[in-house]
Amino acid sequence: MNPSPPTTPPRRRALVAAATLAALLAAAWLAWWALVxxxxxxxxxxxxxxxxxxxxxxxxxxxxxxxxxxxxxxxxxxxxxxxxxxxxxxxxxxxxxxxxxxxxxxxxxxxxxxxxxxxxxxxxxxxxxxxxxxxxxxxxxxxxxxxxxxxxxxxxxxxxxxxxxxDRLVHRLRLRRPGVEPPVSLDATRDGKADGGADLYQLRVQAAGGSARGQARLATSAEGRMVLTGELAPRGVEVNALLEAFHRHSPINGAASGETELRAEGDTAGELFRTLHTRSVLRVERAKILRFDIDKAVKSLGEDRAGETPLDSLTGVMDTQNTEQGMKTTFTQVEAVAGNYTATGQATLYRKRVDAQGQLEIGGGIVDVPISAHGPLRKPEFSIAWGTIAGAAIGTAVLPGIGTVIGAKIGGAVTGPPKAPPASPRSR
Known part of the structure; x- marks a missing residue:
């Protein structure tokens, strides 16, 4: 009777299995090292x-x-x-x-x-x-x-x-300016469908002590392009603080409120941003002109302007348009009232330059003085017809009788008639 074959001890079988596993792991590691x-x-x-x-x-x-x-x-x-x-x-x-x-x-x-x-x-x-x-x-x-x-x-x-x-559309977007006080942030959240099938987004803005709430709609045009429309209602936004949050300086301060419409159209999200246009009808409470005292300027015919000018009211329409060369901002229907002075006009800020024209009314519209500002934003050139103010105030109009009456009224408006303009090239 043939003897049965010897059996492999359990310990030896474990060693063989471990060696085989180690060899497989080494081979896998070498393959990984060669391929990765x-x-x-x-x-x-x-x-x-x-x-x-x-x-x-x-x-x-x-x-x-x-x-x-x-x-x-x-x-x-x-x-x-x-x-x-x-x-x-x-x-x-x-x-x-x-x-x-x-x-x-x-x-x-x-x-x-x-x-x-x-x-x-x-x-x-x-x-x-x-x-x-x-x-x-x-x-x-x-x-x-x-x-x-x-x-x-x-x-x-x-x-x-x-x-x-x-579906690859934005569900929620949150954007913040870190380290800014008061906080500045935007929150847009997708919220179902609007009438007509457009995707609806709820908008919440926190800006410089104020806020803005509204909604936007993202639709597709007949040509297959994305169309964004919407409305915002800003309330109590401090103008100067908002611009300072983006490292810009404002010539005015106050709490702005109003109504804003926005529109953009493009094939991509980037194109929507580049074509964004907004139109805002604004009123500013507690408004004042910074770094310019209009009463001093009128009385001194421009020689002394340092200070500020509190405004009784400030209203206007602001349009912004994103372009390849930065944002273009246009102000129209601007009216600022400060006591006996009323300024109206329009201005455009674009490519680091300002172009503004308007009228300064003194004494309830007795005299209209042309005013303008042109040139680089950092240092624009201001032009005010000081001679018109001086001529009316001291009664030297073409018709002496009328000029005297106008001069008396202007004198009262500015608390005493201004002196004659200095005979320098700059004043002329």
Whole structure:
């Protein structure tokens, strides 16, 4: 009878299984090491893909990634190669693994930290998208310490987040100016459908001690373009504080309230922003003109202007239009009343310059004095017909009798007749 074959001891079988597993893991690690690119190789791939799709060169400092736990790809110290450089300190991408098996990139969250975006650099990317096939979907974007430099060269820092629905439309947008007091923020939330089928958004703005509530509608035109319309009702917004929140200075102060309409049209979200037009009918409570005392200026025929001018009332219409060269702001139907003075006129602010014309009425309209301002916003040239004021006030009009009567009334309006204009070239 043949003896039975010897059996492998349990301990030996465990050692064989462990050795086999170790060999398989080593082989898998070697295959992974051979197939997966290094950080430097991955950085070069990111540069090549960006240039191929966007038409601009990109320099990437480092790329880090992980698969275990929550998958993540992190791009560090990236900058474009163009006259006005876009810089990003960190971009973190959190993809979903399962859609990758279907050759679809679904990103749960994209984080952007420490970006510098000059206005002039954006023109190179018009009409280009990072994913033309539609195989990429982003669920949420968060940005922090994002600095946008406007056409006028003023840097402004923003932070916020954007969440998208399954149809790729924005579900909620939040935008804030960090470190600003009083706070300045925008919150837009998708809220069903409006009449006609347009997507409805509720708008809430917190601005410089005041607020604005309203709604916007996003529809599609017959030509297939996106059309955005909406209304806002600003209440108690401090004008000077609002402009200072964006590193700009206002010639007036006061609490503005009124009604605002907005409209934009474009094929992309970026084009909607670039074509945004607003029209606001405003009234300003507790208004005053900063850095200019109109009573002093009239009495001294322009020699002394230092101070402020409290206004009894200030109303007007403000239109803003985003353009390729920054925002164009137009003021019309402006009327400011300060005691015996009433100023009316219009003004345009565009490309760092001001162009304003109007009339200064003195003593209830007895004399209309032309006024204007032209030139760079930092230092415009003011023109006021001081001779008209002096001539009327001292009774030297063409008709002496009428001139004397006018002079007496003007004298009372400005508390005593002004002196004659100085005979200098500047006054003339």
């Amino acid at each position: 690119p290094t950080s430097d190789e991955l950085a070069r791939r990111v540069e090549a893909v960006f240039e191929a799709r966007m038409g601009q060169k990109l320099v990437v400092g480092q790329v880090r990634w992980r698969v275990l736990g929550r998958p993540m790809v992190e791009v560090l110290d990236a900058r474009t190669v163009q006259p006005e450089v876009i810089r990003v300190r960190r971009v973190a991408i959190y993809p979903q693994l399962m859609p990758l098996l279907r050759q679809r990139l679904a990103i749960d969250r994209l984080e952007l930290d420490g970006a510098l975006v000059p206005h002039g650099a954006m023109a190179a990317y018009r009409g280009k998208t990072p994913d033309e096939s539609g195989a990429m979907f982003v669920r949420a974007v968060a940005f922090n310490d994002l600095t946008y430099i406007s056409y006028s060269g003023i840097p402004v820092v923003y932070e916020g987040d954007i969440h998208f629905d399954d």
